[in-house]
Amino acid sequence: MAATQARLSQRALAGLDVALRVPCVFIIDGIFNSYYDSPGSGWGGTAGRTLLRVLGVLAACVVLLLSQKALFKFYTLFLAVVVGAAGVLINYHATAHLDLYSAYYKTALGFRLLPRSGLTLWLGVAAVQMALGVGYIFLLKLHSVLAALVVVALMAPLWGLVVELPGEARQLVALGSGLLLALHMAGCLALRLPCCYYSCRYVYLLLRHMYRIYGLQLLLEDTWKRIRLPHVLRLFWLTRLAAQALILLYVVQAVRKEDTAPADAQGGLLSGEVVWEVTSNLIISGCDSTLTVLGMSAVISSLAHYLGLCILLFIGSTEEEDKRLGFVAPVLFFILALQTGLSSLEPDERLVRLSRNMCLLLTAILHFIHGMTEPVLMSLSASHTPSYRRHLPVLLVSLALFLLPVVLSYFLWNQYVLNTWLFAVTAFCVELCLKVLVSVTVYLLFMVDGVYGALWEKLDDYVYGVRSTGSVLEFLFGVVMFANGAYTMVFEAGSKIRACMMCLHAYFNIYLQARNGWRTFVHRRSAAQKINSLPEASGAALRAVQDVCAICYQEFSGSARVTPCRHYFHAPCLRKWLYIQDSCPMCHQRVYVEERPAPPAPPQAPPPPGEEPAGGGGAEQPAAAQQEEIGDNDSIEYDEEEWGARSGGGGAAQEEQEEQYLDEQEESD
Ligand SMILES: [Zn+2]
Numbered sequence: 001m002a003a004t005q006a007r008l009s010q011r012a013l014a015g016l017d018v019a020l021r022v023p024c025v026f027i028i029d030g031i032f033n034s035y036y037d038s039p040g041s042g043w044g045g046t047a048g049r050t051l052l053r054v055l056g057v058l059a060a061c062v063v064l065l066l067s068q069k070a071l072f073k074f075y076t077l078f079l080a081v082v083v084g085a086a087g088v089l090i091n092y093h094a095t096a097h098l099d100l101y102s103a104y105y106k107t108a109l110g111f112r113l114l115p116r117s118g119l120t121l122w123l124g125v126a127a128v129q130m131a132l133g134v135g136y137i138f139l140l141k142l143h144s145v146l147a148a149l150v151v152v153a154l155m156a157p158l159w160g161l162v163v164e165l166p167g168e169a170r171q172l173v174a175l176g177s178g179l180l181l182a183l184h185m186a187g188c189l190a191l192r193l194p195c196c197y198y199s200c201r202y203v204y205l206l207l208r209h210m211y212r213i214y215g216l217q218l219l220l221e222d223t224w225k226r227i228r229l230p231h232v233l234r235l236f237w238l239t240r241l242a243a244q245a246l247i248l249l250y251v252v253q254a255v256r257k258e259d260t261a262p263a264d265a266q267g268g269l270l271s272g273e274v275v276w277e278v279t280s281n282l283i284i285s286g287c288d289s290t291l292t293v294l295g296m297s298a299v300i301s302s303l304a305h306y307l308g309l310c311i312l313l314f315i316g317s318t319e320e321e322d323k324r325l326g327f328v329a330p331v332l333f334f335i336l337a338l339q340t341g342l343s344s345l346e347p348d349e350r351l352v353r354l355s356r357n358m359c360l361l362l363t364a365i366l367h368f369i370h371g372m373t374e375p376v377l378m379s380l381s382a383s384h385t386p387s388y389r390r391h392l393p394v395l396l397v398s399l400a401l402f403l404l405p406v407v408l409s410y411f412l413w414n415q416y417v418l419n420t421w422l423f424a425v426t427a428f429c430v431e432l433c434l435k436v437l438v439s440v441t442v443y444l445l446f447m448v449d450g451v452y453g454a455l456w457e458k459l460d461d462y463v464y465g466v467r468s469t470g471s472v473l474e475f476l477f478g479v480v481m482f483a484n485g486a487y488t489m490v491f492e493a494g495s496k497i498r499a500c501m502m503c504l505h506a507y508f509n510i511y512l513q514a515r516n517g518w519r520t521f522v523h524r525r526s527a528a529q530k531i532n533s534l535p536e537a538s539g540a541a542l543r544a545v546q547d548v549c550a551i552c553y554q555e556f557s558g559s560a561r562v563t564p565c566r567h568y569f570h571a572p573c574l575r576k577w578l579y580i581q582d583s584c585p586m587c588h589q590r591v592y593v594e595e596r597p598a599p600p601a602p603p604q605a606p607p608p609p610g611e612e613p614a615g616g617g618g619a620e621q622p623a624a625a626q627q628e629e630i631g632d633n634d635s636i637e638y639d640e641e642e643w644g645a646r647s648g649g650g651g652a653a654q655e656e657q658e659e660q661y662l663d664e665q666e667e668s669d
């Protein structure tokens, strides 16, 4: 109970913290969006206004960056000043304009602000002043004598009215009370100035300290989290949108009232056209500056985050939280907006550009969702869980990931003529479809393997074939996208950000992709070569062992590979193991020793053709073709011959083999 209360109050404090920082963003946005109006006021006027704008932005930034405690203090002081000023203004107004005995006051807005009769008016004003005085005292935490003095000063002009002092005396009293309060306020502020200075200095020193110890990146991250910037930006954008929506609706209503005859003015509901107009206007003005684009990104971030969570929940992923989608989607949106100069476009163009960016963003998000579903799909296929309730959601998501891009590109091709943007979206869509096909095929291969039961020697090769085809296609798409980007850059819109993004794309999607693909290929090739260098046991030798493969726990049906440490494994099982590490899974001895100085070769009988390594049937030819590229070819051949020749021997020969191998181990170590 207490814990929930504490959590609730903490949440309320956090909400208040965010809400209090939002006005600063509004001020900064307002200053950046306002234009220099009267240009005729000369050079000095312009300089003064510029200075004022810079000061305004600086002050807003400082308040935005304050710590929570300092922020609350600042707002308390600010509120106290507002309350005091309101009290003084009411006093001044009452003295100058109110006649307490025949008051009947209508403001410009049409509300009847003050009561009609004198007595209630008097009481009403007294109550308001009393409340303001108490608020002022409370906010500034004044002591008893000072508090009484403040209330007296605030109420004095009213008493002057009640006892019907002559006009000039009343004005004098009001002026005196106002001056007194102003003096008090100034005194209070002056008293707090050193405190404010010290807290600012403290924050500055703290920041400098953190910068020196942790560096800029951590400092920025910490500040980002401390002031809850995404929340602030989101609240800023949503409030701005809501305010604009209200204003627009009000204007629309007013125009309708003027336009239509009074008879059908009761139409009430807005037509679809008006709704579309209002919405598109709102969207256009929702990204009219860098700050609003940031706010929009923050909103997209939370949407993407919840979308990611829903999908993880739906496909039953074991990951508790999704952090990537909520981070990548807004960053991508922001970069796209910067790259296309979204906020500086004309309104009509901006809407078009925004919808194009959104299409690109959608395809990117779909790619990410594929990245989320693929591990789940793979783990399901590997675990051989028969439950349909686990497989079905993942397969449904995969189907959706295949169909959505198809529908999207079909729709877009029907609507637009080909340009670089449409080309990029289509390429993204096709790439996604291919990726989905690859992962579903691999999934099906594994599932078939599960049903099949026995050891499927070629499975690994098939999986690798499908995957590498997918990777090669992905690489080609990366190159095509790069060419598309280069074309856009040269002939349509070149910018520094686009150039940076192209470099990043070239590095991550082309260079890294190619490097990883090549590494995997080399890895597999060398693993295949290592396997082929091991002697093969079959027939009688294998029956004598009477064991199962220690990797898959299945019996040796056809043949097995023998490691130097006399352990038996299926060739495909051992090969998979060798992709990961070079030692025997049972005893951790090196399976394969490289870089040995070739000893004077003893005359050896060539291995009988029937005993030729079976697993190397497919891999032999490429291995032979690529032998010039590998430095350690000689030792591979040597091993192959040596083990091929000796594996046929009996028990004594095997022991001898083992000893010799151990000796060699020690030598090479
Ligand atoms: Zn096995």
Ligand SMILES: [Zn+2]
Pocket (backbone or CB within 6 Å): 563, 565, 566, 567, 584, 585, 586, 587, 588, 589
């Ligand atoms: Zn071993």
